[in-house]
Amino acid sequence: MNTLLFLSCLVISITNLYPATAHKVEVASDVGGTLHIEPNDNPRAGEASQAWFALTRRGGKVIPLSQCNCQLAVYAEPYAAGEPPLLEPQLEPVAAERYQGIPGAEVVFPKPGIYELQLNGKPVSGARFKPFEFKFEVTVAGGSTQNTRNLRDVNGNLAEGESQKLPTWAIALPILGFIGILVVVLRSMRGSGE
Numbered sequence: 001m002n003t004l005l006f007l008s009c010l011v012i013s014i015t016n017l018y019p020a021t022a023h024k025v026e027v028a029s030d031v032g033g034t035l036h037i038e039p040n041d042n043p044r045a046g047e048a049s050q051a052w053f054a055l056t057r058r059g060g061k062v063i064p065l066s067q068c069n070c071q072l073a074v075y076a077e078p079y080a081a082g083e084p085p086l087l088e089p090q091l092e093p094v095a096a097e098r099y100q101g102i103p104g105a106e107v108v109f110p111k112p113g114i115y116e117l118q119l120n121g122k123p124v125s126g127a128r129f130k131p132f133e134f135k136f137e138v139t140v141a142g143g144s145t146q147n148t149r150n151l152r153d154v155n156g157n158l159a160e161g162e163s164q165k166l167p168t169w170a171i172a173l174p175i176l177g178f179i180g181i182l183v184v185v186l187r188s189m190r191g192s193g194e
Contacts, residue, residue, distance in 0.1 A: 010157035028132035030058045035120060035136045036096065037107075045112045052096045052104035053119055057129050065093040067127035070119060071107055077114040077137070085118075088108070108141040121149075169173035 024035045034054040043049035051072075055063035073085035087107065094104030109115060115138045122131040 008020055009187075012060075023101070023134050026134040026136065028134060029130040030060075031121070031129050031132045033065065033132070033134045034057050035119075035138075043107070043109055043138065044143040045109050045140050047108065049107050050094070051107050051117065052094050052099075052106060053134075054096070054099045054102050055121070062099055063121075063129060064100065065091060065103045065125070066101060067100065067124055068103065068121045068129075069124055070103045070121040072103070073116065073118045073120075074107060074109075075116045077112075077116055077118070087114075092142065109138075112140050112142045114139055140184045 021078045026035075027089065032055070032089075034056075036052055036054070038050040038052075039124075053070075055068065055070075057063060070091050070139035072089050072091055074089065075083070076086050084099050089105035089107050091103040091105050093101040096102065103119070104162075107117075117136045117138055119134045119136070120132070122130050
């Protein structure tokens with residue numbers, strides 16, 4: 001039984017080598033903001049990514065773009081205070097998941113590296129929430145090989161055009177671990193049945 005527990009822990013730790021990414025959440029006074037970037041919170045340099053911001057007031061009421069004078073600015077990390085933004089994408093109302101009319105923008109990050117997305121918002125007349133500023137850190141991966149070969153990323157590191165595919169061993173190891181657990185369970189069932 002201890003062997004089964006050990007093998008289960010081994011398989012779980014191996015299959016979690018690549019952590020799952022989740023939406024990024026920020027809170028400022030009475031407004032919460034959730035950032036999601038398509039595809040799968042994994043933007044790639046030189047490729048269009050759809051960024052959207054689910055804005056909610058305390059209690060969960062959605063703040064659509066029509067009720068918010070919002071501006072988006074994109075900075076390459078690190079940046080100095082007062083430095084102009086690298087990009088200022090135009091926000092448009094989008095429908096995403098269960099949210100309707102929330103702020104969204106298409107962003108094309110020029111190079112791999114770390115960026116900061118700053119979303120500033122003030123209520124339009126009639127809307128009731130406090131002005132806010134959210135700062136989301138986003139890591140951008142290399143794009144297609146032709147876009148990233150021998151480029152330096154925005155942080156000064158040499159970007160390689162390597163693919164994001166899992167290596168063969170990372171696929172085979174969990175499968176072999178599962179087979180090993182199955183063999184141990186079947187043997188223990190046979191042993192207890194005799």
